[in-house]
Amino acid sequence: MPIYEFRCLKCGNVQEVIVTKSESDSVEMKCNACESSDLERVLSAASYTMGASGSGPQPSVSTKTCGENTCGTLNIPGPTR
Ligand SMILES: [Zn+2]
Secondary structure (H helix, E strand, O other): OOEEEEEEOOOOOEEEEEOOOOOOOOOOOOOOOOOOOOEEEEOOOHHHHHHHOOOOOOOEEEEEEEOOEEEEEEEOOOOOO
């Protein structure tokens, strides 16, 4: 079952939501801190972010529209070759 992370664009609160397939098209998310609906979906990267402990470059997620869906692209910083 997919777990999505949503980041509030207003207060920066991140919450994890388990979305079932039937819900994924119609689910309406609200920030559980400030109740803003201005949320962006980020890829769940718990194993990666747990090792990063807040310092150094963080992976960033850019979302784009793919047909009717929104796709997230995880940009992991690293050395440039
Ligand atoms: Zn919020």
